[in-house]
Amino acid sequence: MSWLLVYPIIIPMMTAVLAFLFRNSPAGRWISVLGTIALLFASISLMVEVLDQGVVAAQMSNWEAPFGITLAADLLGAVMVVITAITGLATVVYCLAEIPERLERLGFHALLQTLLVGVCGSFLTGDLFNLYVWFEVMLISSFGLLVLGGSREQLDGGIKYVTLNLVSTIMFLSGIGLLYGMTGTLNMADLHLAVRGVENTGLLTTIAIMFLVAFGVKAALFPLFFWLPASYHTPPVAVSAIFAGLLTKVGVYALIRTFTLIFDQDVGYTHQIMLWMAVVTMVTGVLGAAAMNDFRRILSFHIISQIGYMVLGLALFTPLGLMGAVFYLVHHIIVKANLFFVAGVAKRIAGSTDLARIGGLYAHAPVLAFLFLIPAFSLAGFPPLSGFWAKYVVVKAALDLEMWVVAGISLAVGLLTIFSMTKIWGAAFWPAHPDGIKPRLSDMPMGERMAMMLPIAALAALTCIIGVLPEPFVLFAERAAQQLLDPTEYVTTVLGVQP
Amino acid sequence: MQSLILTTATRLLVALLLVFSIYALLRGHNLPGGGFIGGLIGATAFILYTIATSVREARTALRVDPANVAMLGVGVAGLSGLVAGFVGQPFFTGQWLFLFRNGDSYLPLSTVLVFDIGVYMAVFGGILTLVFALEQEI
Numbered sequence: 305m306s307w308l309l310v311y312p313i314i315i316p317m318m319t320a321v322l323a324f325l326f327r328n329s330p331a332g333r334w335i336s337v338l339g340t341i342a343l344l345f346a347s348i349s350l351m352v353e354v355l356d357q358g359v360v361a362a363q364m365s366n367w368e369a370p371f372g373i374t375l376a377a378d379l380l381g382a383v384m385v386v387i388t389a390i391t392g393l394a395t396v397v398y399c400l401a402e403i404p405e406r407l408e409r410l411g412f413h414a415l416l417q418t419l420l421v422g423v424c425g426s427f428l429t430g431d432l433f434n435l436y437v438w439f440e441v442m443l444i445s446s447f448g449l450l451v452l453g454g455s456r457e458q459l460d461g462g463i464k465y466v467t468l469n470l471v472s473t474i475m476f477l478s479g480i481g482l483l484y485g486m487t488g489t490l491n492m493a494d495l496h497l498a499v500r501g502v503e504n505t506g507l508l509t510t511i512a513i514m515f516l517v518a519f520g521v522k523a524a525l526f527p528l529f530f531w532l533p534a535s536y537h538t539p540p541v542a543v544s545a546i547f548a549g550l551l552t553k554v555g556v557y558a559l560i561r562t563f564t565l566i567f568d569q570d571v572g573y574t575h576q577i578m579l580w581m582a583v584v585t586m587v588t589g590v591l592g593a594a595a596m597n598d599f600r601r602i603l604s605f606h607i608i609s610q611i612g613y614m615v616l617g618l619a620l621f622t623p624l625g626l627m628g629a630v631f632y633l634v635h636h637i638i639v640k641a642n643l644f645f646v647a648g649v650a651k652r653i654a655g656s657t658d659l660a661r662i663g664g665l666y667a668h669a670p671v672l673a674f675l676f677l678i679p680a681f682s683l684a685g686f687p688p689l690s691g692f693w694a695k696y697v698v699v700k701a702a703l704d705l706e707m708w709v710v711a712g713i714s715l716a717v718g719l720l721t722i723f724s725m726t727k728i729w730g731a732a733f734w735p736a737h738p739d740g741i742k743p744r745l746s747d748m749p750m751g752e753r754m755a756m757m758l759p760i761a762a763l764a765a766l767t768c769i770i771g772v773l774p775e776p777f778v779l780f781a782e783r784a785a786q787q788l789l790d791p792t793e794y795v796t797t798v799l800g801v802q803p
Numbered sequence: 804m805q806s807l808i809l810t811t812a813t814r815l816l817v818a819l820l821l822v823f824s825i826y827a828l829l830r831g832h833n834l835p836g837g838g839f840i841g842g843l844i845g846a847t848a849f850i851l852y853t854i855a856t857s858v859r860e861a862r863t864a865l866r867v868d869p870a871n872v873a874m875l876g877v878g879v880a881g882l883s884g885l886v887a888g889f890v891g892q893p894f895f896t897g898q899w900l901f902l903f904r905n906g907d908s909y910l911p912l913s914t915v916l917v918f919d920i921g922v923y924m925a926v927f928g929g930i931l932t933l934v935f936a937l938e939q940e941i
Binding site: 306307310314317318320321322324325362363364365366411414 | 870871874875877878881882884885888892893894895896897
């Protein structure tokens, strides 16, 4: 049983090694594809186990918690790993068409797999310092992916990205140090018990805010988001897609994990700050998107605005709010990665991502136009797509608490989301191409077309499925939220004792 | 710039450093040393050789791409953790093999050592990849 928790980390790690050793031959990319398929199977079997048995935990090297490193998965952790595998697979397939051999020779696929190692590790670890280590794995590999190829624009984005993330890392590490000094443990389940015995609650709240800032940078919360739009539009589209899908969400996941398991003793203060950060994040993100004129930049700003909704769900700190946050996380990863994939195809056939320089996609590539509309409407929250349910639950949670202003703002942000989606539609799809090009999908070779369109179609189908049949997903999110709000099961499973 | 003193001394030092790096690696289980520091010492040998001659010659002397060594090291370290699975224990639990028992003396072999060898390769390869890349620019 404990091995199910190890596979999602060790499989991409071994895939990275093999893909790197075979980076000079076509075998490398197929190893990457096969490894990600294996990861998908491993994550699904973990999911089945968690659904069956409840929280599962494993002690690495047989060192008992809280002394060794614990891996643990509750429903939230398990579903995040599954969604990581799905996004990873979509990205790797997409890369078959997009990534030139030059980048493959530099070890592109190894870096991508290492990124998956870091992301899966973050979702599965039960130890705060270990979480920091996975963050580093993720940061280093994402930095590599960001600057691979080394154009001036990429380096510019990369420097901003890495500098701000290092600041966040320092904050995180200082917080860990202080917390360890106060409680003498870093195992998250053990911390859940230990913080209750801390007398100096003021200092504990300070540490909580340090974590909020550290994860806030990772999650791109206001006012710490500016690294994201500065860097996400520079690398290959497949890379921005997986970044957009997964990286900020790891920050949100870390916020949810720490602020339900550890820092829940001064909710009135910490979660109130978080609430307004979330609201302002939503607004600034969507306004930023409205001001942009590049496909990928608009999408980057939308990530920020959507992060606001997830953190809002956490900040409300009710069962319904957390349920909305979990639902939103899953929905958003699928939709956002998909929109970036569409942007990549648009770039390939129409020549650019600058909205002023493309057009004619609706007339000549109607399939792409249709596949853009699904995630775009889902992002804006149209029924019957997954985004509708995600938004509905979060807004309902705010209304239940009689927070009219918050609910009103989040609805208005949804409206503005539609505005910027129409902007993309009105510039890239509707009018004729300014240079008179006819961007047809059939101009791409068959193999490339398949590799690019299949992930888009699959992810769009997933959005529709969640949207049309939301019940199992909603029930699942509800159970996950219950586990988060009452972590007794998590704590007992990890520590192996009754608290 | 070629320095006669440096090139002559290097011929001696490289071998010495490499032997010492292996010594530090093997000693590391219970005493100061281990894969990380061993890898650094091993890398120092080739860095010294690079300074005394050139990147090209150091690469030829190494024969393999240091980046491959580094990634292979990660693989070896990961595999050493998997061994525990065959005896039904959690990931990375140390497995021991005691060879040549003769009274009180024996040769202990363990997956911990294999892990350390992986670390040695990862550090050795990683550092050399960096140094070669930096030296080549100049």
